[in-house]
Amino acid sequence: MTQSQTGSADSACIYLCYSASRGVTAFTGGKNYRWAGTALHKAGFVRLSDGTYSLAQATSDATREALLDLTRLARTHRTAITTLERPFLGDVAARVAQHLPGDWSSEIVVHCVPVWQQDHLDWLWDQGALSQTLITKRVPYAALLTNGTDELLMIERPGHEQLLIGAYLPTDFNRRSPDNRHFSKTPYAPNSICVPAQPLPAAHAVITELLPRYAHAVHRLRTERVADALSAGQRALDAWDAVSDSLADEQGWPLDDETYGLRAQRRDAEVWDQFEVFLDHGPALIGTVTKHLDEVTDQIPRGPAEQLLGAMRGVLERGRDAIASWRENVSQLGDQAFDDAVAERNADVWDAMVTWLARSPDFIKLARSAAPSPASSIPAPDASQSPALNPAAPTAARTALTTRRGH
Numbered sequence: 001m002t003q004s005q006t007g008s009a010d011s012a013c014i015y016l017c018y019s020a021s022r023g024v025t026a027f028t029g030g031k032n033y034r035w036a037g038t039a040l041h042k043a044g045f046v047r048l049s050d051g052t053y054s055l056a057q058a059t060s061d062a063t064r065e066a067l068l069d070l071t072r073l074a075r076t077h078r079t080a081i082t083t084l085e086r087p088f089l090g091d092v093a094a095r096v097a098q099h100l101p102g103d104w105s106s107e108i109v110v111h112c113v114p115v116w117q118q119d120h121l122d123w124l125w126d127q128g129a130l131s132q133t134l135i136t137k138r139v140p141y142a143a144l145l146t147n148g149t150d151e152l153l154m155i156e157r158p159g160h161e162q163l164l165i166g167a168y169l170p171t172d173f174n175r176r177s178p179d180n181r182h183f184s185k186t187p188y189a190p191n192s193i194c195v196p197a198q199p200l201p202a203a204h205a206v207i208t209e210l211l212p213r214y215a216h217a218v219h220r221l222r223t224e225r226v227a228d229a230l231s232a233g234q235r236a237l238d239a240w241d242a243v244s245d246s247l248a249d250e251q252g253w254p255l256d257d258e259t260y261g262l263r264a265q266r267r268d269a270e271v272w273d274q275f276e277v278f279l280d281h282g283p284a285l286i287g288t289v290t291k292h293l294d295e296v297t298d299q300i301p302r303g304p305a306e307q308l309l310g311a312m313r314g315v316l317e318r319g320r321d322a323i324a325s326w327r328e329n330v331s332q333l334g335d336q337a338f339d340d341a342v343a344e345r346n347a348d349v350w351d352a353m354v355t356w357l358a359r360s361p362d363f364i365k366l367a368r369s370a371a372p373s374p375a376s377s378i379p380a381p382d383a384s385q386s387p388a389l390n391p392a393a394p395t396a397a398r399t400a401l402t403t404r405r406g407h
Contacts, residue, residue, distance in 0.1 A: 191208060
């Protein structure tokens with residue numbers, strides 16, 4: 001990495017690098033990063049949707065002229081220029097994504113100021129080098145890889161020809177819930193990996209190390225969430241059982257309809273809050289248990305296990321139907337009518353919640369036994385299918401960038 005001292009990098013900085021697909025690529029940093037953006041715009045760079053800047057379809061002469069203009073404009077706008085010697089991270093991430101199983105895509109995330117890079121820590125499931133680097137080092141940009149449900153964060157390891165890659169909490173978790181703020185402290189967290197800064201070995205490490213650990217950790221976290229919800233739901237039911245007799249006569253009729261009804265609504269609401277956790281994580285757990293059913297019959301024989309899974313699918317369907325129906329009916333309701341609709345929804349699905357409370361202990365046993373192995377059974381990517389990251393002959397854009405580096 002080389003730097004042209006046209007200004008303070010802490011104040012405003014332009015990072016220049018070469019992309020095989022875009023040519024000369026730039027992005028900005030520093031507390032006055034908008035100064036850098038202005039210089040790039042005046043030099044002919046176009047800002048893309050990911051926050052980077054590109055010289056679209058520029059010839060060799062046009063690229064060279066734009067970079068010379070940029071040097072002059074950077075001085076005017078008190079902006080430092082740093083030329084990165086590594087390939088554009090977006091190219092590396094795109095090639096890694098091509099080699100991962102399933103349909104993965106990638107995008108660049110620019111961290112103009114340090115606090116932006118630390119935003120990742122809210123969702124990053126890591127106690128290793130990646131999170132520490134985001135806390136202690138300047139990381140000007142990163143790449144996100146996703147298959148629609150799972151997300152991986154990739155950064156360049158400062159001072160090394162290596163990458164750091166880690167996993168986010170899955171997108172179907174409520175990432176802003178207070179219950180999920182300490183998930184990174186779990187002892188089975190799928191900590192980040194350090195890999196060579198080349199697509200094929202990086203993808204190999206993700207496939208054989210990170211993704212298996214991640215699948216194992218996600219399953220365990222889902223199971224714990226549902227188990228905790230089951231315990232809380234059972235406590236709510238026990239609390240109702242402890243007071244319900246005192247609210248009724250010897251024949252079981254309420255002594256006071258309003259008091260009895262309000263306490264029953266409170267019971268329903270408390271159990272519903274926990275039942276929703278199962279509605280969130282039950283589909284994935286049921287799918288994993290079903291896939292590994294032959295491996296967990298030491299807990300429950302296959303026949304009863306299949307019946308249990310059928311019951312859990314039925315409970316799941318009832319809960320989802322209740323949510324869909326409720327959402328259709330509440331959008332135009334006032335506050336009191338809304339509260340009444342919530343109480344009616346909870347009461348309508350009470351039998352399903354009771355089934356969930358009764359059958360879930362055995363289901364949790366199956367889920368714990370069905371946790372995917374943290375070791376990989378996925379074959380490594382085929383090296384013959386990996387195109388070269390950098391072209392053999394420099395393009396016009398690379399030549400112009402090399403000229404600017406020596407400027």
